[in-house]
Amino acid sequence: MVRLGYRQRLSATYVLVVMISLLLITGCLTSAIHGHLVSRTDHELTTDAMLVAEVVRNMLVQTQSPAAIDLMADGLGAKTGLRVTVIAADGTVLGDSQGNPVSMENHGNRPEVLQAYRSGVGLITRYSVSLGSGLRYCAVPVTTSAGDVIGYVRVAASLAQVEQSSAAVRGFMLNAVGIAAIAGVALSLVLSKGISDPLKNMATAARAIARGDFSRKVRARSNDELGQLAEAFNHMARELEQSVGEISRQKNQMETILSAMADGVVAVDASQRILLVNQAACDMFGVRADQALNRHILEIVRNRDLADSLAIASAGSDDIRETTAQSPRALALRIHAAPISGASGSGVAGAVAVLQDVTDLRRLELVRQDFVSNVSHELRTPVTSIKGFADTLLDGAMEDGETLRRFLELIDREADRLAHIISDLLDLSRLECTNASMPLSPVMISDAAQRALEAVQSKAEGKSIQVLLQIPAELPAVQGDEPLIVQVLVNLLENAVKYTPDGGSIVVSASCVGATVRVDVADTGVGIPVEHLPRIFERFYRVDRARSRQLGGTGLGLSIVKHIVERHGGEAWASSVPGRGSTFSFTVPVWASSGHM
Ligand code: ADP
Numbered sequence: 001m002v003r004l005g006y007r008q009r010l011s012a013t014y015v016l017v018v019m020i021s022l023l024l025i026t027g028c029l030t031s032a033i034h035g036h037l038v039s040r041t042d043h044e045l046t047t048d049a050m051l052v053a054e055v056v057r058n059m060l061v062q063t064q065s066p067a068a069i070d071l072m073a074d075g076l077g078a079k080t081g082l083r084v085t086v087i088a089a090d091g092t093v094l095g096d097s098q099g100n101p102v103s104m105e106n107h108g109n110r111p112e113v114l115q116a117y118r119s120g121v122g123l124i125t126r127y128s129v130s131l132g133s134g135l136r137y138c139a140v141p142v143t144t145s146a147g148d149v150i151g152y153v154r155v156a157a158s159l160a161q162v163e164q165s166s167a168a169v170r171g172f173m174l175n176a177v178g179i180a181a182i183a184g185v186a187l188s189l190v191l192s193k194g195i196s197d198p199l200k201n202m203a204t205a206a207r208a209i210a211r212g213d214f215s216r217k218v219r220a221r222s223n224d225e226l227g228q229l230a231e232a233f234n235h236m237a238r239e240l241e242q243s244v245g246e247i248s249r250q251k252n253q254m255e256t257i258l259s260a261m262a263d264g265v266v267a268v269d270a271s272q273r274i275l276l277v278n279q280a281a282c283d284m285f286g287v288r289a290d291q292a293l294n295r296h297i298l299e300i301v302r303n304r305d306l307a308d309s310l311a312i313a314s315a316g317s318d319d320i321r322e323t324t325a326q327s328p329r330a331l332a333l334r335i336h337a338a339p340i341s342g343a344s345g346s347g348v349a350g351a352v353a354v355l356q357d358v359t360d361l362r363r364l365e366l367v368r369q370d371f372v373s374n375v376s377h378e379l380r381t382p383v384t385s386i387k388g389f390a391d392t393l394l395d396g397a398m399e400d401g402e403t404l405r406r407f408l409e410l411i412d413r414e415a416d417r418l419a420h421i422i423s424d425l426l427d428l429s430r431l432e433c434t435n436a437s438m439p440l441s442p443v444m445i446s447d448a449a450q451r452a453l454e455a456v457q458s459k460a461e462g463k464s465i466q467v468l469l470q471i472p473a474e475l476p477a478v479q480g481d482e483p484l485i486v487q488v489l490v491n492l493l494e495n496a497v498k499y500t501p502d503g504g505s506i507v508v509s510a511s512c513v514g515a516t517v518r519v520d521v522a523d524t525g526v527g528i529p530v531e532h533l534p535r536i537f538e539r540f541y542r543v544d545r546a547r548s549r550q551l552g553g554t555g556l557g558l559s560i561v562k563h564i565v566e567r568h569g570g571e572a573w574a575s576s577v578p579g580r581g582s583t584f585s586f587t588v589p590v591w592a593s594s595g596h597m
Contacts, residue, residue, distance in 0.1 A: 263354050492561060
């Protein structure tokens with residue numbers, strides 16, 4: 001079926017209304033005119049019939065000769081142009097202006113004659129095949145002065161004229177209907193354009209708004225309902241533009257906040273499909289945001305804990321737990337999932353999870369635990385020894401003067417070790433307390449090295465180790481805390497002496513590298529296997545635990561060195577050829593200005 005547009009339907013309605021009205025008018029008018037003409041004919045025919053009856057009455061009373069009556073009927077018919085028939089009271093045709101009465105059948109039962117007999121005038125229309133038109137018959141009775149019916153007179157006239165007049169009026173009216181229909185179509189098309197054009201404009205503008213183009217406005221040409229509709233439409237477009245603007249501003253704000261967050265954020269709908277995932281979350285699980293949207297959480301992130309946590313939150317309750325991610329890097333994550341309530345505030349529309357990277361926290365905890373167990377272990381050893389010697393002495397060994405002396409010496413050595421470890425630990429904890437500011441002053445490496453050398457001189461001489469200072473006179477001063485720099489050098493020199501066999505040598509050299517001074521302490525000692533090099537600066541790390549203990553080491557010397565150097569903004573590292581010697585190096589910034597670190 002062809003679907004008509006609004007405008008065509010409006011035109012068709014106009015035209016239909018006009019045509020139906022005109023056709024009704026045509027029908028009514030034609031029938032009224034036809035009725036009027038017929039009644040005028042009836043009036044004339046009745047008058048004529050009555051006149052003829054007057055003439056015929058005398059003849060019927062006087063002669064009764066059918067021939068004379070027929071002749072008279074012929075004469076009257078010729079004069080009036082009507083068909084005149086004279087009928088006797090019994091129905092016998094006595095004369096007829098158009099036919100031979102002898103051959104005509106009895107007319108007593110003709111409806112017009114029966115009507116005339118009953119009501120004085122009989123008026124009937126009959127179609128004449130020979131004339132091709134209707135004939136109007138009018139019969140009146142012929143009465144004597146006493147009122148007796150002695151016959152009937154019937155006159156008949158053709159209705160061709162009447163029908164022609166009616167047909168002419170009908171034809172005229174139908175032409176008028178045709179012209180009105182064409183004019184109606186044209187007029188209605190013009191008029192409906194005035195309604196359909198603004199509607200079309202509105203439809204185009206609505207489509208533009210749907211595409212996000214709010215610049216399209218509808219022009220309100222009139223003050224009528226269409227004008228009001230256009231104004232309401234424009235108002236709606238403005239409101240919509242503001243709302244959409246507000247929503248997209250909020251969305252941008254939220255996206256900026258989410259992408260700037262260090263914590264990961266993942267939101268899912270009630271069926272666990274991802275609605276939102278920020279950059280931090282993508283980085284944690286090595287996924288891409290554009291590939292994750294609208295996919296099930298487990299399809300994208302293969303982490304049971306996160307999926308379970310989101311499922312619990314989707315069911316309406318908060319969930320907090322920890323999990324680990326393996327790829328792209330190993331992470332410890334803390335998940336906090338909460339439900340997202342539905343738009344109307346009723347029910348749960350999904351869940352959001354915030355993922356906090358707690359890897360550093362967990363690692364620090366581990367380091368702390370390690371440290372505590374290491375410290376306990378380190379302290380326990382000398383304490384156990386002291387306790388053992390003391391017990392042995394108390395058990396009677398102290399009676400022997402020699403043993404007593406030896407054991408007391410051992411107790412003294414272990415107590416020294418204990419004091420040494422505690423003092424190193426205190427040094428470390430002071431250095432780790434980053435809030436304490438460090439007073440900086442220009443420090444000459446040559447002076448610091450000289451002082452450090454003095455501290456280890458006797459030990460070196462005891463092992464016939466030669467210590468050489470090769471520090472250029474023009475070396476700039478460094479920016480530092482002199483006692484700490486001296487401590488770094490003392491620790492390195494003590495180690496060098498400890499791990500260098502008798503007769504070896506140690507060289508302390510320094511050079512200026514860019515804005516820093518580099519100091520190297522090289523020995524000809526036992527060296528360090530390459531696999532240990534990355535770890536020797538860790539607390540309590542020793543290559544050979546027994547040897548270190550024996551030499552009175554605490555395992556903290558290098559870690560103190562590293563801390564001091566790093567607090568000065570420098571670096572410390574070691575290189576070694578096992579069996580041939582080691583070189584410990586560090587850098588400190590050149591003195592530039594006075595200040596605190
Ligand atoms: P320790 O008190 O045991 O010397 P450090 O922290 O000073 O502890 O040193 C850590 C470890 O590094 C030592 O146990 C030792 O194995 C190794 N080490 C340090 N300095 C030297 C060196 N000059 N030559 C060889 N090994 C060294």
